[in-house]
């Protein structure tokens with residue numbers, strides 16, 4: 001029996017980028033299959049913070065979503081530089097949501113309307129006569145790489161994760177609080193807590209979502225993350241933010257922020273990268289779901305316009321759309337490299353203990369991106 005599959009578009013990766021792109025291509029009448037190495041529901045290392053434009057861009061029906069899933073509204077934040085004085089910012093309205101990726105990604109996958117090929121990694125791809133043969137059995141004119149940071153399609157295009165790239169690395173744990181822990185946990189669901197590292201190259205977080213707690217820390221640059229994460233947990237325990245031991249080990253992951261000194265190639269004949277595979281997360285906050293969804297929308301628009309002719313030239317508008325939305329992909333040299341690190345640090349410590357700066361710059365601009373309306377509202 002032949003198990004050969006044909007499709008108009010093969011999306012590799014069923015995360016937010018892949019399912020969003022697939023959904024729009026299905027709506028445009030294309031036969032789309034999503035290939036993922038995992039079976040769903042599957043977990044994903046992520047704090048699960050969604051900013052409101054994501055809800056708009058996904059056309060998410062929050063009532064439907066929340067019927068059987070965790071949806072935690074956030075109305076404020078507590079921020080501090082580790083060891084400094086916390087600043088509480090209260091918006092008096094919902095400014096973000098907390099979700100569990102296990103539930104969220106499964107919901108988006110089922111809603112996409114695409115065929116699913118789950119539990120099968122992309123292990124091999126080859127081009128023959130203008131078509132791709134994936135895993136020697138799936139035949140398609142277009143492969144969309146949405147496989148996250150280590151996406152095999154990105155590797156095929158020349159990306160070398162762990163070699164000549166500079167990702168953020170992060171560790172995180174999410175677990176269900178016992179009833180007793182729920183009573184004693186001082187972190188409020190409506191007010192996630194952010195803890196910036198003294199060198200300002202990253203931050204830790206405590207995010208409570210219903211009866212779950214998510215704790216983690218992510219940083220850019222060369223460092224010993226494991227040690228920093230342990231110190232962060234000890235700090236939380238010493239300050240009463242975490243009045244019990246973590247029940248599980250932290251999970252680690254890496255991903256690229258936008259822009260990069262050496263951006264990954266984005267497209268080629270019959271190939272396109274979206275989401276983390278393309279390295280798009282916001283540089284100040286590390287938010288990656290919104291750029292993943294937006295890149296998926298821009299990719300879908302480009303693919304529909306290409307009308308079945310997927311040469312690199314026909315896919316080029318995707319790169320132009322990304323640059324118009326997120327700016328140039330190549331990072332510029334560091335600003336003010338002559339400014340001593342200690343001075344930058346004391347300046348930042350001073351600014352970040354100021355409630356107005358925290359609200360209008362750190363939260364509104366860097367974390368909530370309130371200055372940038374949703375794509376295709």
Ligand SMILES: Cc1cc2nc3c(=O)[nH]c(=O)nc-3n(C[C@H](O)[C@H](O)[C@H](O)COP(=O)(O)OP(=O)(O)OC[C@H]3O[C@@H](n4cnc5c(N)ncnc54)[C@H](O)[C@@H]3O)c2cc1C
Nearest residue numbers: 013015016017037046047048049122147148275276288289
């Ligand atoms: C610790 C941490 C916390 C974060 N917190 C947030 C947050 O709170 N809010 C936010 O917006 N962003 C956050 N991010 C970033 C966010 O998780 C990512 O940017 C986002 O998941 C990218 O979505 P994606 O669809 O591109 O990739 P992913 O969600 O990574 O999905 C990729 C899919 O590809 C599949 N895949 C991988 N390899 C293969 C293969 N060989 N063959 C087939 N399938 C494959 C995987 O199984 C997976 O399902 C966080 C990241 C980390 C590491």
